[in-house]
Amino acid sequence: MDPLEPRDRLERIGGIVRRMGVDVVSSCSVDGETRARFHGSIRDASSRLDHAIVLGVQLSSEVLGTIEGAPNWTYYHHYRTVNFALDQAALVAAGECRRLGGRAFPVPASQVMDWDRLLGHLSHRELGARAGVGWRGRNNLLVHPVHGSQVRYATVLTDLPLPSPGIELPAGAGCGDCRACVGACPAGAIAMDPLAFDLDRCTAQVRRFSRSEKLNVLICGICVRACRGGASAAALGGAA
Numbered sequence: 670m671d672p673l674e675p676r677d678r679l680e681r682i683g684g685i686v687r688r689m690g691v692d693v694v695s696s697c698s699v700d701g702e703t704r705a706r707f708h709g710s711i712r713d714a715s716s717r718l719d720h721a722i723v724l725g726v727q728l729s730s731e732v733l734g735t736i737e738g739a740p741n742w743t744y745y746h747h748y749r750t751v752n753f754a755l756d757q758a759a760l761v762a763a764g765e766c767r768r769l770g771g772r773a774f775p776v777p778a779s780q781v782m783d784w785d786r787l788l789g790h791l792s793h794r795e796l797g798a799r800a801g802v803g804w805r806g807r808n809n810l811l812v813h814p815v816h817g818s819q820v821r822y823a824t825v826l827t828d829l830p831l832p833s834p835g836i837e838l839p840a841g842a843g844c845g846d847c848r849a850c851v852g853a854c855p856a857g858a859i860a861m862d863p864l865a866f867d868l869d870r871c872t873a874q875v876r877r878f879s880r881s882e883k884l885n886v887l888i889c890g891i892c893v894r895a896c897r898g899g900a901s902a903a904a905l906g907g908a909a
């Protein structure tokens with residue numbers, strides 16, 4: 670393995686992917702409890718990869734601004750483009766992990782593995798929260814203190830030691846009194862308590878959108894458009 674300290678290693682990988690347009694880079698450890706929630710298809714393959722690199726690309730506020738009551742083809746294209754950029758960045762980050770003497774598993778940004786609950790290989794939100802990138806918001810998404818939920822994520826699992834968390838979340842970060850997403854959701858899926866989020870209502874709504882908007886994909890974007898980081902963004906003055 671390389672002689673780098675964990676933080677220097679993260680900075681080296683981060684420097685490479687930031688040049689590819691990645692806006693958020695952090696890392697965290699992966700414990701057995703977290704791994705137990707991974708999709709079964711990757712649990713064994715990742716059993717010795719005990720760290721995660723979290724990569725985030727910000728969505729365009731301008732594209733999100735085109736969402737008026739329902740997702741549209743413009744958002745769909747942007748969503749796919751950002752996912753593709755994330756998958757490319759994860760591939761490059763995984764390659765750098767290997768060059769540093771480690772093993773690495775680039776986890777897709779958005780590949781549905783459980784079609785009933787619309788879950789992927791693992792929860793990028795959960796690992797992002799462990800990595801200090803943000804918190805679980807009322808909308809059931811990861812909320813970055815400056816960019817809100819307007820960031821999409823991918824993860825690279827690796828056996829290289831990395832800082833955990835890679836970022837310290839600012840003191841007081843959280844939804845606070847914000848309820849911007851609560852009234853915005855057409856399905857009434859969002860409650861003040863993030864643990865009361867109604868996943869069934871949300872998934873039923875995105876399936877309805879898929880049919881009504883003829884998108885043939887399960888997206889929404891309404892609560893993403895609404896979320897600019899709650900109390901924390903105001904406290905930080907919108908700093909990047």
Ligand code: SF4
Nearest residue numbers: 854871874889891892
């Ligand atoms: S994705 Fe859409 S349906 Fe689901 S919680 Fe957000 S606004 Fe509601």
Ligand code: SF4
Nearest residue numbers: 806844847850896899
């Ligand atoms: S819109 Fe406000 S309440 Fe909803 S998740 Fe974002 S910060 Fe939290």
